[in-house]
Ligand SMILES: Nc1nc2c(ncn2[C@@H]2O[C@H](COP(=O)(O)OP(=O)(O)O)[C@@H](O)[C@H]2O)c(=O)[nH]1
Ligand SMILES: [Mg+2]
């Protein structure tokens with residue numbers, strides 16, 4: 571049988587079969603995936619072949635991945651593990667208030683998705699808390715991000731009609747949800763998947779460190795063809811295995827320009843002469859905030875964001 575891994579503890583896996591039934595699977599001995607050096611051979615989202623008797627099974631094979639995203643390994647510092655595989659889009663949940671999400675964080679998640687050619691969707695949640703000046707800021711963000719190919723939705727997770735809009739964007743896809751603690755991810759997921767009962771945190775609680783102990787991705791099935799991957803507690807959207815030179819490849823608005831730089835593909839777009847990227851920032855074609863995010867990624871100043 572072929573199924574999809576919904577959850578992994580490292581020693582057993584929750585696998586959904588074609589009928590949406592969940593089977594608890596183990597692997598036979600130690601599995602090594604050829605071509606992967608990451609510490610976990612099977613990740614959430616993997617499609618696997620398995621044999622089941624009743625509600626228990628054994629995974630016999632992992633099917634080739636269309637893509638995957640990495641995170642820093644929990645077990646070994648400096649190593650990567652696969653966060654999730656076979657992802658159709660990354661949904662970034664951000665807020666302008668309670669708490670305020672930095673543009674640096676949004677850009678970092680976008681770059682880590684772009685590195686694996688995964689499209690992104692940006693949701694700005696807690697619309698109900700925003701007033702005039704902040705709504706104008708949302709319009710500016712919409713222009714900024716839609717210009718580089720990322721659709722922006724302004725919603726309140728408390729409003730039914732907004733949930734329906736989000737649902738339409740998720741239908742028939744595997745969506746990985748990213749966002750800082752407190753932005754309303756669990757609230758949103760509970761509304762999208764009424765059978766779910768994720769705990770949501772009161773405003774006063776999520777700012778305290780250590781509230782979130784789960785740091786594993788988990789996939790939920792909405793219908794036969796719609797899946798949502800939650801990433802509770804994952805803060806480190808890493809630029810794993812990326813060298814300085816390639817980071818601008820993952821900024822769509824810079825990618826197009828880089829060959830116009832005097833130093834061509836070797837240009838880091840910092841202080842090199844006749845840099846087409848710097849010129850585009852000066853003329854306003856590239857947003858200053860995007861360039862600032864880029865610089866902090868290249869110089870490694872935002873490793874802890
Ligand atoms: N005003 C308002 N509060 C929200 C909204 N969405 C979530 N919240 C609240 O924000 C807090 C954090 O939400 P939670 O879902 O736990 O965030 P998570 O850490 O991203 O999973 C909770 O108190 C929610 O009730 C919204 O659209 N508007
Ligand atoms: Mg949560």
Ligand SMILES: [Zn+2]
Pocket residue numbers: 828831832837838839840842844845846847848
């Ligand atoms: Zn340049």
